[in-house]
Amino acid sequence: MLAQHAAPRGLLSVAPGGWQAAFDAEFGAWQAAHPGLPCLLAGMVGSRQGWAEAPYAACPAGLADIARQLRWLQPGCLAIVPGLSCENDGVPDVLRGEETQVFGALQALPDAGGAHTLVLPGTHSKWMQVDGGRVRGFRTHVxxxxxxxxxxxxxxxxxxxxxxxxxxxxxxxxxxxxxxxxxxxxxxxxxxxxxxxxxxxxxxxxxxxxxxxxxxxxxxxxxxxxxxxxxxxxxxxxxxxxxxxxxxxxxPVRLAPDDATWQGLLAVARAAALVSEGTLSA
Amino acid sequence: MLAQHAAPRGLLSVAPGGWQAAFDAEFGAWQAAHPGLPCLLAGMVGSRQGWAEAPYAACPAGLADIARQLRWLQPGCLAIVPGLSCENDGVPDVLRGEETQVFGALQALPDAGGAHTLVLPGTHSKWMQVDGGRVRGFRTHVxxxxxxxxxxxxxxxxxxxxxxxxxxxxxxxxxxxxxxxxxxxxxxxxxxxxxxxxxxxxxxxxxxxxxxxxxxxxxxxxxxxxxxxxxxxxxxxxxxxxxxxxxxxxxPVRLAPDDATWQGLLAVARAAALVSEGTLSA
Missing domain, CATH: 3.30.420.310 (2-keto-3-deoxy-galactonokinase, C-terminal domain)
Structure with missing residues (x-):
């Protein structure tokens, strides 16, 4: 992690058509300092009410699936990470953003390729089943x-x-x-x-x-x-x-590291060959 | 049923100390027309925020228990029907008003003295177990x-x-x-x-x-x-x-009659010897 920037600009704070301007306002300085720097967006920015709808990747889904289904806004440079969908006994379930956190958390687990049960608590908690580096399924709880x-x-x-x-x-x-x-x-x-x-x-x-x-x-x-x-x-x-x-x-409980989101974005970027091991490709 | 009067005067609409005036405003004409007419109140009027607190009757409780624990406001004339309390595995539960409805509904059941499961749906649904004419216990669901x-x-x-x-x-x-x-x-x-x-x-x-x-x-x-x-x-x-x-x-479902509240008040009045069979005692 070289730098971090946060702003209270949730889904409802951006008017339709205002996404590019909001992005430029928050991250224009980074883009200017590093021309061609690849950028990945995750979360509700990819929802129907977001910048552009990134169709859900269907479970089971791993990093390669996510990377293949990136929703490109500027080819090779700016993309939205798709959320995940699954079916539980005939009823669909969805998430956006948590896929990135989970793939990041997996990087830190001693047995990343094994079977894991993860919970991401919050407004809408997600219980996820991961095996072989892929999300097999999940359930949302409100x-x-x-x-x-x-x-x-x-x-x-x-x-x-x-x-x-x-x-x-x-x-x-x-x-x-x-x-x-x-x-x-x-x-x-x-x-x-x-x-x-x-x-x-x-x-x-x-x-x-x-x-x-x-x-x-x-x-x-x-x-x-x-x-x-x-x-x-x-x-x-x-x-x-x-x-x-x-x-x-x-x-037994294992706490995932705090930087799961950033590790997840890096893992997606590597899977999409946006960066090579250790160094940015741009 | 000889007459019915309804008004939107819930618990929160009456200021502390204003209960007698509210009662007189709604029912003064009946009291004037029938001096000494016995009157029973049920529901949240008996709560801590009501006219006077009517301590809960502990389950198991039947009509005789309720009648014995009436909270008298004017002796022999005006009383509040107590609600019920019970314990479910160490946690208390309470109701007010539903006891009157259930004792009324029992009057209409072919086997009033037998074992019955009743549900009173609503904001706070009550599931009640009745046997031998007494409420054995109940559970509230929000x-x-x-x-x-x-x-x-x-x-x-x-x-x-x-x-x-x-x-x-x-x-x-x-x-x-x-x-x-x-x-x-x-x-x-x-x-x-x-x-x-x-x-x-x-x-x-x-x-x-x-x-x-x-x-x-x-x-x-x-x-x-x-x-x-x-x-x-x-x-x-x-x-x-x-x-x-x-x-x-x-x-199998049985629907209780619409007049359960009025039948329940009459049953309590009889159990308290406020009225005799068929005619008012006053």
Missing amino acids: TGETYALLRQQSILARMLPAADGDLDADAFDAGVARAQQPGGLLHHLFSVRTLALFDRATGAALASRLSGLLIGEELRAQALPPGQPVTVLGSAGLALRYQRALAAGGH | TGETYALLRQQSILARMLPAADGDLDADAFDAGVARAQQPGGLLHHLFSVRTLALFDRATGAALASRLSGLLIGEELRAQALPPGQPVTVLGSAGLALRYQRALAAGGH
Whole structure:
């Protein structure tokens, strides 16, 4: 990594037709300093509402498939990395951006060519099965988004402090454990209200319990084989919560390195012969 | 039923200390026409934020328990029916108002003293076990509230028409069936987005699928014995959805009569000896 630049320019911040200008505003200086520098874009920039739609690569998909299906905006110079699609029992699933993170994380795993289960927690968590360097399939869970809605706008929110404080580890663990019991998520959620009604927990603890109930339900739904190792790829705070929940279920956890996205973009660039081993080709 | 009066005066519409005035405004004419007429109140009026807190009657609880624990506001004349509480594996659950509906519905069942499973669908659905005329226990599911949040404010909402139209029965049934498959609710919800992305369903159908996924999950979580009959007690539109979902699972369905609340209040009044069989005691 030679340089890094971030800006709050998400999908909804760019007007239709405004993508080239937004790109130039953010990265024009790099392009001017390094004429012909190859550039890869990943994530929602390749969605129907993005710069240009990059059709999903169908699973199973590896680096070679991704490289072959790059959506070129300027031939040999500027391309969008396609997202992935798969079918789960007749229902499609999709992701964009996480393919790059996973291929980057694989670079750092001791057995990159073996079978791996990875989770990328977030607004829409992705559970991915990788084998032989290819993504075999995945499932999206709307865990983070559901947490935000319940946390801020449901009747449960009245029981909780306005802002999340530090994680209450015991309350989080209790939520994870409860989610493994019969009753179902829609029932277990109500415990956030009733434990407050009976003064059996504080609001701060209940926010952590709510998080544990949702992450615990996501974990329950995986029906992982006992002892199945899982690689967690996410921001530190969220990764910690998944690590706790997985460890409670007896699953060895490996945390992916922070630079998975950049390693993934580099791996795609190499697979597309945009750069040679170690040095930029341009 | 001799007369009926309804007004949009929910819990949040009455300021602290304003309950007597609100009651007089709505029912003063009846009280004036029938001096000493006994009156029972049920629902959130007995909550901590209501007129006066009516402590929950602990399950198992029958009409006699409810009658004994009425919260009197004017002795012999005006009382609040207590809600119920129970414990599910160390976590409390509560309801207010549904106890009255269920005791009313029982009056209409051919085997009122037998074992019954009832569901009262709504913002917070209640699944209740009744035996020997007493509520043995129950579980709350935040199904309706979660539907409203996802329907109106999640990423799924972008795929859906602004208002619910008629139920798309096939799409609803597909959602119910999908909820019985492995994957978990938080995963299955995402299908509302992906089926739209791939143009495999219209927005109107997807709203019905979303409803089916949530009601199907609620039903899955009951783990009902095969063939277990269920009595559904709710508004016509919602009762129809539960009836479809239960029938698809092979469960005989009985619909409770519309006047369950009024029959329940009458049953409580009789149990409290406020009225004698057939005629008002006052």
